[in-house]
Amino acid sequence: xxxxxxxxxxxxxxxxxxxxxxxxxxxxxxxxxxxxxxxxxxxxxxxxxxxxxxxxxxxxxxxxxxxxxxxxxxxxxxxxxxxxxxxxxxxxxxxxxxxxxxxxxxxxxxxxxxxxxxxxxxxxxxxxxxxxxxxxxxxxxxxxxxxxxxxxxxxxxxxxxxxxxxxxxxxxxxxxxxxxxxxxxxxxxxxxxxxxxxxxxxxxxxxxxxxxxxxxxxxxxxxxxxxxxxxxxxxxxxxxxxxxxxxxxxxxxxxxxxxxxxxxxxxxx
Numbered sequence: 563x564x565x566x567x568x569x570x571x572x573x574x575x576x577x578x579x580x581x582x583x584x585x586x587x588x589x590x591x592x593x594x595x596x597x598x599x600x601x602x603x604x605x606x607x608x609x610x611x612x613x614x615x616x617x618x619x620x621x622x623x624x625x626x627x628x629x630x631x632x633x634x635x636x637x638x639x640x641x642x643x644x645x646x647x648x649x650x651x652x653x654x655x656x657x658x659x660x661x662x663x664x665x666x667x668x669x670x671x672x673x674x675x676x677x678x679x680x681x682x683x684x685x686x687x688x689x690x691x692x693x694x695x696x697x698x699x700x701x702x703x704x705x706x707x708x709x710x711x712x713x714x715x716x717x718x719x720x721x722x723x724x725x726x727x728x729x730x731x732x733x734x735x736x737x738x739x740x741x742x743x744x745x746x747x748x749x750x751x752x753x754x755x756x757x758x759x760x761x762x763x764x765x766x767x768x769x770x771x772x773x774x775x776x777x778x779x780x781x782x783x784x785x786x787x788x789x790x791x792x793x794x795x796x797x798x799x800x801x802x803x804x805x806x807x808x809x810x811x812x813x814x815x816x817x818x819x820x821x822x823x824x825x826x827x828x829x830x831x
Contacts, residue, residue, distance in 0.1 A: 618794050622804035627811050630678040634812070637682025642690040649687020656680035660813065669805035677809065681816055692823055696830045703823040710777065710818060714784040725789035733782045740776055760824060773825035780818035787811050 641648055659677040663670065689700045717723040747763040755762045760769055791807045 616801050617798040618801050618804055618807075620791070620795060622801050623791055623807045623811075626804050626808040630675065630808055630812050631815075633675065634678045634682035634685065637679045638686030638689065641683045641686030646687040646690035649684050649691075652680045652683030652685075652687060656684050663809055669802055669809070671805050674805050674809045678812060681812070685816065685819070688820075689823070692827060696827055699823065699826050699830065702826050703819055706822045706826070707815065707819045710781050710822070711784060711815065714781045715788060718785045718788045723785050725786055729782070730786065733779065733786065736775075736779050737783075740779060743772070760828065764824070765828065769828050770825060773821055773828065776821040777818065777825070780814055780821060783814045784811075784818070787814055 641652070656677060659673055659680055663673050663677055666673070692703075693700045714723075723729075743763065747761040750763065751761045763769070764772060787807070787810050790810070794803060794807065
């Protein structure tokens with residue numbers, strides 16, 4: 563018995579079935595004509611795009627990132643107006659969902675969307691408190707975040723900043739060191755060490771220097787995010803991983819915004 567795939571193919575099928583009631587020669591001639599037409603149509607067909615093959619594209623990442631940011635802004639605006647004191651709930655839920663999404667092997671659009679909403683509640687509430695104390699600070703922080711994002715993207719696209727193993731290793735060391743520093747600062751605040759609004763290690767000129775260091779780490783993290791997205795597109799990973807890319811960008815942008823908000827507050831103090 564012949565292979566059914568080949569048997570039903572216009573190119574590989576049994577040509578003796580062509581032209582029922584005709585001669586074998588006529589059937590063969592008709593088959594050759596059909597084969598020529600089919601081949602011509604195949605060669606004339608344009609190559610399949612990455613979207614048609616289900617592979618990741620930059621558009622996929624952009625659309626999902628913009629959508630998540632829109633949800634975050636809506637949730638943040640609602641929290642700002644209705645219940646800014648709920649920012650603690652948003653912070654806790656966002657932390658849990660962030661850890662869950664970070665360790666999942668496959669991206670979950672639902673969990674990533676819920677993360678964006680929770681972070682919107684957190685940012686909306688905390689931004690309202692900052693704005694009440696320092697009028698106009700939220701707009702300044704948003705503008706500064708956009709500027710750092712654009713500069714990081716231009717630096718990456720120009721090739722002046724390259725993600726090498728040494729670059730990645732230095733970024734990881736810096737982030738671990740900054741995390742330990744932040745934990746010590748929070749611990750000192752919990753034990754009643756007086757240090758202003760941001761703790762004893764994050765106030766005054768020293769706090770500004772630490773904040774600028776953190777902004778540098780966030781900008782470098784953005785460059786790594788861009789490089790990861792580029793490698794994903796070049797390798798043709800599944801389109802569903804656009805959710806991972808958008809999630810990573812969202813985490814970095816939130817961190818960057820909070821650091822800039824803190825730096826501007828220290829300056830205005």
